[in-house]
Amino acid sequence: xxxxxxxxxxPSNVITPAKIDxxxxxxxxxxxVSGEFEDVYFSHADGLAESRHVFLAHNxxxxxxxxxxxxQCFTIAELGFGTGLxxxxxxxxxxxxxxxxxxxxxxxxxxxxxxxxxxxxxxxxQILALWGQRAPELTEIIELFLSAYPPLIAxxxxxxxxxxxxxxxxxxxxxAISLAKLxxxxxxxxxxxxxxxxxxxxxxxxxxxLWAENIFAQIQRLSRSKTTAATYSCAGIVKRALQNCGFExxxxxxxxxxxxxxxxxMADKVYSNDSDSSSTLSSAHNHIVVIGAGVSGLLTxxxxxxxxxxxxxxxKSAPLAGASGNPxxxxxxxxxxxxxxxxxxxxxxxxxxxxxxRKLNDKAAKQNTAPVLxxxxxxxxxxxxxxxxxxxxxxxxxxxxTLSLAQAKETTGLKDQDLSENLYLPQSGLVNPQALKxxxxxxxxxxxxxxxxxxINEMESHVCIEGSNHEKGTMTISADNVVICAAYESHQLDxxxxxxxxxxxxxxxxxxxxxxxxxxxxxxxxxxxxxxSFSGQAGDSKLNxxxxxxxxxxxxxxxxxxxxxxxxxxxxxxxxxxxxxxxIPEMESVIPTDTSLWQGRAGIRTxxxxxxxxxxxxxxxxxxxTMSAMGAKGYALAPICAETLVDMMLGSFAPLSAAMLARxxxxxxxxxxxxx
Ligand code: SAM
Numbered sequence: 300x301x302x303x304x305x306x307x308x309x310p311s312n313v314i315t316p317a318k319i320d321x322x323x324x325x326x327x328x329x330x331x332v333s334g335e336f337e338d339v340y341f342s343h344a345d346g347l348a349e350s351r352h353v354f355l356a357h358n359x360x361x362x363x364x365x366x367x368x369x370x371q372c373f374t375i376a377e378l379g380f381g382t383g384l385x386x387x388x389x390x391x392x393x394x395x396x397x398x399x400x401x402x403x404x405x406x407x408x409x410x411x412x413x414x415x416x417x418x419x420x421x422x423x424x425q426i427l428a429l430w431g432q433r434a435p436e437l438t439e440i441i442e443l444f445l446s447a448y449p450p451l452i453a454x455x456x457x458x459x460x461x462x463x464x465x466x467x468x469x470x471x472x473x474x475a476i477s478l479a480k481l482x483x484x485x486x487x488x489x490x491x492x493x494x495x496x497x498x499x500x501x502x503x504x505x506x507x508x509l510w511a512e513n514i515f516a517q518i519q520r521l522s523r524s525k526t527t528a529a530t531y532s533c534a535g536i537v538k539r540a541l542q543n544c545g546f547e548x549x550x551x552x553x554x555x556x557x558x559x560x561x562x563x564x565m566a567d568k569v570y571s572n573d574s575d576s577s578s579t580l581s582s583a584h585n586h587i588v589v590i591g592a593g594v595s596g597l598l599t600x601x602x603x604x605x606x607x608x609x610x611x612x613x614x615k616s617a618p619l620a621g622a623s624g625n626p627x628x629x630x631x632x633x634x635x636x637x638x639x640x641x642x643x644x645x646x647x648x649x650x651x652x653x654x655x656x657r658k659l660n661d662k663a664a665k666q667n668t669a670p671v672l673x674x675x676x677x678x679x680x681x682x683x684x685x686x687x688x689x690x691x692x693x694x695x696x697x698x699x700x701t702l703s704l705a706q707a708k709e710t711t712g713l714k715d716q717d718l719s720e721n722l723y724l725p726q727s728g729l730v731n732p733q734a735l736k737x738x739x740x741x742x743x744x745x746x747x748x749x750x751x752x753x754x755i756n757e758m759e760s761h762v763c764i765e766g767s768n769h770e771k772g773t774m775t776i777s778a779d780n781v782v783i784c785a786a787y788e789s790h791q792l793d794x795x796x797x798x799x800x801x802x803x804x805x806x807x808x809x810x811x812x813x814x815x816x817x818x819x820x821x822x823x824x825x826x827x828x829x830x831x832s833f834s835g836q837a838g839d840s841k842l843n844x845x846x847x848x849x850x851x852x853x854x855x856x857x858x859x860x861x862x863x864x865x866x867x868x869x870x871x872x873x874x875x876x877x878x879x880x881x882x883i884p885e886m887e888s889v890i891p892t893d894t895s896l897w898q899g900r901a902g903i904r905t906x907x908x909x910x911x912x913x914x915x916x917x918x919x920x921x922x923x924x925t926m927s928a929m930g931a932k933g934y935a936l937a938p939i940c941a942e943t944l945v946d947m948m949l950g951s952f953a954p955l956s957a958a959m960l961a962r963x964x965x966x967x968x969x970x971x972x973x974x975x
Contacts, residue, residue, distance in 0.1 A: 312453040312454075312472055312476075312638060312639075312640070312641045312642075313453065313637055313638060313693070314415075314416075314417065314451045314452060314453050314471050314472065315335075315415075315416055316416065316417055316418070316419045316451050317333060317334065317335065317416040317417060317418045317419070317422070318333075318334030318335065319331050319332070319333070319334065319418060319419075319422040319426070320332045320333075320334050322339070324339065324342065324343050324344070326343060326344045328343035328344065329343070330342065330343045331382065331418075331422070331426050333381075333416070333501065335416050336501045336505050336506050337505065338501040338502060338505055338506070340381045340382045340384070340426070341381075341382065341384055343429070345554070345555055346384055347384060347388060347430065347433070347434055347437075348554065348555075349531070349554040349555065350384050350385050350388045351388050351392075352554040353529055353530070353531045353553075353554055353560055354385050354388070354389075354497040354499065354529050355388060355389060355392055357527075357529040357551060357560065357562040358375075358495040358496075358497070358527045358528070358529045358562070359527065360375075360389065360392060360495065361392060361396070363494070363495070364392065364393060364396050364403075364406075364408070365396050365400050365403075367402075367403060367406040368402065368406070369402050369404070369405045369406060369607070370405045370406065370407070370606070370607040371406050371407070372406070372407040372408070372409055372606075372949070372951055373406070373407070373408055373409070373494050373495075374409045374410075374411065374491065374492070374493050374494050374495075374951070374952065375389065375408070375409070375410050375411065375493070375494065375495045375496075375497065376411045376412070376413075376478075376493040376495075376496050376497070376521065377410070377411070377412040377413065377496075377497040377499060378413055378474050378496070378497065378498050378499060378500055378509050378514065379412075379413070379414065379474070379499040379500045379501070379509055380412040380413065380414035380417070380469060381414065381418070381499070382418060382423065382426050382427065383423070383427070383444060384430065385497050385499060386410055386412065386444070386467065387427075387430065387437050387440055387441065387444065389408070389410060390408075390410075390440050390444075390460075390463065390465060391436055391437060391440060393408050393463065393465060394440070394463060397463070397464070403464075404464075405464070405607040406464065407464050407465075407466065407606065407607075408463075408464060408465045408466070409465075409466050409468070409951060409952065410465065410466070410467045410468070411467075411468045411470070411481075411493070411952060412467070412468070412469055412470070413469075413470045413471075413472075413473075413474035413477045413478065414469065414470075414471055414474075415471075415472060415473050415474065415508075417451045417469075417471055419451065420445070420448050420697075423445065423448065424445055427441045427444075427445065428441075440460075443460060444458075447459075447460075447467075447654060447658075449469060449471075449650065449654070450650065450694075450695045450697045450698040450726075451471060451695050452471065452637070452640055452641075452646070452650070452694070452695065452698060453471050453472045453637075453640055453641035454470070454471060454472065454640060454641030454642070454646075454647055455468050455469070455470045455471075455477075455480075455641075455647070455954045455955065455956075456468070456469045456470075456471065456650065456651075456654075456954075457651055457939070457942060457954040458654065459605075459655065459658060461605065461658070468952070468954055471641075472641060473508070474508070474509060474514060475508070475511065475513040475514050475517065478514070478517035478518075478520075478521065479513075479517055480956035480957060480958070481517075481521060481952050481956075481957070482952070482953055482955075482956070482957035482960050483520065483521065483957075484947060484957075484960070489950035490950055491521075491946075491950050491951050491952045492521060492522060492523040492526060493518075493521045493522055493526055494525075494526060494527070495526065495527045495528070495529075496518060496522070496526070496527070496528035496529070497529065497530075498510075498528055498529065498530035498532070498537070499530070499531075500532075502532065502534075503532060503534045503536055503537060504534075510532075510534070510536060510537055510540065512540070515540040515541070515543065515544050516544075518541075518544055519544035519545060522544070522545075522546075522565045523565065524565055524566065524567045525564060525565060525567070526564070526565040527562065527563060527564050527565070528541060528546060528561075528562070528563040528564075529560070529561065529562045529563070530560065530561050531553060531554070531557065531560045532560070532561065533550060533553075533559045533560060533561055537561060538561060541561070541563045544565075545565055545566055546563035546564060546565050546566070547563065547564055547565075547566050548561055548562070548563040549561070549562050549563070584608055584779055584780065584948065584949060585608065585609060585779055586608070586609045586610075586611070586778050586779055587603055587608055587609070587610055587611075587778055587779060587780045587781065587782065587948075588610075588611045588612075588613060588762070588764050588776055588778040588780075588781045588782070589603070589610055589611070589612045589613065589781075589782045589784055590613050590614075590752055590755075590764070590781065590782070590783050590784060590785050590792060591613070591614060591621075591783065591784035591785035591786065591788075591789070591927075592612050592613070592614035592617070592618035592619065592620075592747065593614075593619060593621050593622060593623035593624075593784065593786060593933065594619075594623040594732070594735075594929070594933035594934055594937045595623075595784035595786070595926050595927055595929060595933060595937045595940070595941070596612055596614070596782075596784035596785075596926075597612070597618065597619075597623075597735065597736060597739045597740075597937075598739075598937040598938050598940075598941035599782050599784055599926055599937075599941045599944060599945070600612045600739060600742075600745045601739045601742065601745070601941065602941040602942050602944070602945040603744075603782075603945055603948075604742045604743075604744035604745050605742075606945060606949060607744070608744065609744050609746075610744060610745045610746070611746050611748055611776060611778065612740075612745055612746065612747045612748070613747075613748055613749075613750045613752060613764070613766070613776075614747070614749060614750075615749070615750070615751035615752070615766075616749065617749065618736050618740065618747060619732055619733070619736050619842055621786060621902055621903070622786065622804070622902025622903055622904055622905075622933070623732055623902070623933055623934075624732060624842045624843070624900065624902070625732060625806050625843070625900055625902070626731075626732075626806075626808060626833065626835075626839055626842065626843045626845050626851070626853065626900070627729040627730065627731060627732075627831065627833045627853055628729070628730040628732060628933075628934040629677065629727070629729060629730075629823050629825070629829050629831055629855070630649065630652060630653060630656070630672065630727055630728055630729070630730050630934055630935055631649070631677040631679065631724050631727040631823070631825055631829075632645050632646050632648075632649035632724070632727075632935065633645045633684075633685070633932075634646070634679075634684065634685070634686040634690075634691070634694075634699060634722065635685065635686065636686060636690045636693070637690065637693040637694060641956075642956060642958065642959060644911065644912075644936065644939075644955075644959065644963075645932065645935060645936070647939055647954075647955065648932070648935045648936040648938065648939040648940070649726075649935045650698070650726070651938055651939040651942075651954070652730075652934060652935050652936075652937075652938045652939070653672065653726045653727070653728070655938050656671045656672035656728075656730060656735070656938075657672055657674070659671040659672075659735065659738050660672060662738050663734055663737075663738060666737075666738075666741070668734060668737055668738075668837070668838065669731050669733070669734040669836035669837060669838060669839075670731065670734060671730065671731055671734045671735045671738060672728045672729070672730055672731070673728050673729045673731070673833075674726070674727075674728040675727065675728045675729055675822055675823055675831070676710075676723065676724060676725050676726075676727055676728070676822055676823075677723075677724045677727035677728070677822060677823040677824070677825060677831075678702070678707065678710065678711060678721055678722070678723055678724075678822055678823070678824050678825070679721065679722035679723075679724065679824075679825040679826075680716075680718070680720075680721060680824060680825065680826045680882060680883075681720050681721060681722055682826045682827050682882050683826070683827035684722065684825075686722070687720070688701050688720050688721075688722075691722055696725075697725060697726070698724075698725075698726065699722060699723070699724055700722075700723050700725070701720070701721055701722065701723065702718075702721055702723045704718055704719050707719075707721050707723075710723075710821065710822055711820045711821055711822060711824065712818075712819070712820060712821040713820060713883065713885060714885060715884070715885045716883055716884075716885060727823065728823075729823065729831060729833055730934045731836060731839075732842065732934070733836075733838045733839055733841060733842050734836070734838065737838065748768070748776075749768055749769055750764075750766040750767070750768050750774060750776070751766050751767050751768075752764055752765070752766040752785075752792060753765055753766050753767065754766075755781055755783075755792060755793060755923065757920055757921070757922050757923055761777050761778060761779060761922070762777070762778050762779070762780065762781045762922045762923065763775055763776075763777055764776045764777075764778065764781060779922065780922045780923070780924065780948065781922065781923055781924070782924045782925065782926060782944065783796060783923065783924070783925045783926075783927065784925070784926050784927055785927065786903065786905040786927055786928070786929075787799050787801045787863070787903055787905040787927075789905075789913075789925055789927045793917060793923060793925070795917045795918055795919070795920070795965070795966075796913065796917065796925050796927070796965060797907060797913065797928075797965065797970040797973075798973060798974065799905045799906055799907055799927075799928050799974075800860065800861075800905070800906045800907070800908070800974060801860075801861060801862070801863050801903050801904070801905065801906075802858055802859065802860055802861075802862075802903065802904040802905075802906055802930075802931075803857070803858075803859040803860075803862040803863065803864065803865070803901055803902075803903055803904075804855070804856045804857055804858055804859075804901065804902055804903075804904050804931060805856060805857045805867065805868060805871040805872075805875070805899050805900070805901040806853065806854070806855045806856050806875075806899060806900050806901075807853070807854045807855070807871070807872045807875050807876075807894070807897050807898070807899045808833075808845075808851045808852065808853040808854070808897065808898050808899070809851065809852060809891075809894070809896060809897040809898065810849060810850065810851055810852075811850075811851075811852050811889075815852075815889050815890075815891075816850070818885070818886075818888075818889045819832065819852060819886075819889060820832075820883075824883070826878070826879070826882035826883065827878055827882060828854065828855055828856065828875055828878035828879060828882070829854075829855050829856075830852060830853065830854045830855075830879055831852075831853050832850060832851065832852050832853070833850075833851055833853055834848065834849065834850050834851070835847045835848055835849045835850075835851065843898070843900055844898050845898075852890075854872075854875040854876065854878075854879060855875060856875060856931070857871040857874045857875060857901075858904075859871075862903075863903050864901070865901040865902060865903065866901065867898075867899040867900070867901060868899075868901070869894055869895070871899070871901070872894035872897045872899060873894060876890050876892070876894065904929075904930050904931050905927060905928045905929070905930070906928060906930045907928045907969070907970060908969060908970075908974065909962075909967075909969045910930060911928075911962050911963055912926065912927065912928045912929050912930075912936055912940055912963060913925050913926070913927050913928045913963065913964075913965035913970070914926050914940045914943055914944050914947075914960075914963040914964075914965070915944065915947060915960070915963060915964045915965050915966070916947070916948075916965075917965060917966070918965075918966040924944060924947075924948065925965050926940055926941060926944050939954060939955065940963070942954055943955050943960065943963070947960070
């Protein structure tokens with residue numbers, strides 16, 4: 300096998316997509332070949348059977364998965380995602396087992412995979428079409444997978460397949476770097492670990508990086524007693540490396556004509572990460588109370604309930620009664636130069652939210668309710684942005700691109716504006732908070748209860764939450780854990796939570812005349828402020844004065860520090876108008892100066908001095924957690940932060956790096972000094 304020299308002048312966190320070549324194999328079939336490594340991804344004749352033999356059977360997955368307890372999570376890590384064939388084979392096995400083993404209804408499969416040279420979607424679609432033809436049992440999951448395939452950007456992309464209780468984390472970038480980012484928080488029990496490894500790099504002779512010392516150091520760090528590993532390779536360096544990590548290795552019959560392969564199991568008591576805890580959900584997580592039913596609380600409840608946990612969601616008034624209850628939220632990221640993207644919470648959160656909301660759209664369609672995300676795309680005029688057109692070029696077009704002047708004029712409908720520099724975001728859109736709330740609150744494990752919480756008392760075995768309810772008077776609720784998602788009021792509930800900056804923000808909307816409509820921008824625009832049209836949907840009136848079927852123009856938003864009043868102010872309508880007409884002067888004659896008929900909603904944004912949210916367990920506590928301080932970005936940040944928090948609570952691997960978790964800690968150094 301030729302040894303390919305990898306030339307990658309890019310920094311390690313900038314992704315080079317795989318270059319796919321096609322070659323005829325010795326059975327006369329065309330197979331995909333890696334342009335970087337000049338090796339085949341799989342054998343056409345029996346790639347799927349080989350995957351089942353090497354990785355599934357020799358990690359004993361059929362037996363181990365079948366024997367999972369209710370709510371137990373099994374974690375697989377793969378080196379070299381390639382075409383995803385191993386994932387598909389595992390997924391299909393998991394589906395089969397779930398059909399025949401009723402106790403698996405609440406068990407979870409977490410598949411973590413790494414890939415440095417991800418295959419572009421068009422190539423992957425072509426490659427997987429082969430398997431769709433040869434193995435019709437894979438057709439449906441191939442389609443599901445392709446529709447969730449992320450843009451090729453460094454970092455972790457979490458994909459959910461809710462109906463299969465399957466979560467897939469694709470870490471794009473060098474495997475050694477990605478594995479090093481997986482947080483092993485041993486302070487909260489149980490600490491996460493990998494149950495089974497799929498070591499599927501190209502042959503060590505042509506791809507040494509996936510078999511290097513730093514990789515095995517990570518394998519050792521992330522394993523514990525009884526963790527298994529399997530690989531088709533029997534190379535000496537692989538055997539020795541696995542043994543040095545504490546694995547007992549065994550040579551077994553390889554697939555087909557291959558003489559041998561390796562299977563390995565981490566010996567008992569070798570590794571210090573061992574604890575009596577297994578990944579079975581402990582009784583400490585049967586019932587969790589979430590305080591605050593804004594976007595943070597709703598998403599936390601959603602992530603918990605999807606792990607089989609009963610959630611009581613509390614709010615002093617009603618779901619979305621506070622700052623998250625706007626008629627629409629524009630989901631559009633604050634961008635960063637691509638070299639920082641893998642550690643940029645806004646980008647990670649935006650991509651995850653966009654994917655999640657689109658998934659929830661399917662649920663909304665089934666319930667015949669309004670979509671959670673209307674995928675409109677958005678155009679940023681780059682008036683107040685920290686990225687220019689040069690840097691936008693570094694991004695894949697399906698994430699961010701610049702429209703030509705003609706396209707920008709056509710798409711916006713603007714006549715006089717200088718649109719030569721712009722940022723087009725195809726995955727942006729309008730979130731409908733009411734629609735999101737509907738889906739979340741229909742989850743059978745989430746129960747909403749109005750309660751104004753007055754005290755939280757942590758005991759050895761549980762937490763007691765006391766408060767008053769409009770109808771029932773004083774109430775006490777007992778839970779295994781509590782998550783405080785009460786925005787700026789979180790500090791009142793537990794003084795260990797930082798007393799954040801409070802920023803009032805008012806959003807404005809009105810019904811333009813037909814003549815005005817003709818001149819208004821045709822898609823959401825960002826320019827420091829933002830504007831978008833939207834049409835009233837069924838349910839909107841539950842949160843705001845919005846009439847179903849009516850067309851509105853929405854303008855945002857004011858920022859007033861240290862003001863916690865939520866009255867609607869004419870001068871703040873004017874501020875939002877001013878922002879728009881200053882950025883787009885041709886709107887001066889279109890947007891009325893008389894704003895007396897405008898509607899609005901004011902909410903209080905909560906912000907830390909370093910602008911990062913707070914996500915994690917409170918210092919000195921075992922059962923009290925917080926997720927708050929989303930600033931004005933709740934709909935982009937809350938979904939990924941909620942997944943992260945729940946992973947920390949349950950001892951699973953989070954979709955954010957260990958460094959990011961430290962940055963989000965509610966106990967970080969920056970939050971030790973109060974605001975002055
Ligand atoms: N498991 C794959 C499947 O089911 O199709 C096949 C994997 S293929 C044999 C090996 C993969 O490892 C390739 O996709 C290659 O790009 C990837 N790879 C090579 N070096 C890597 C590195 N340092 N970090 C992450 N992935 C790497």
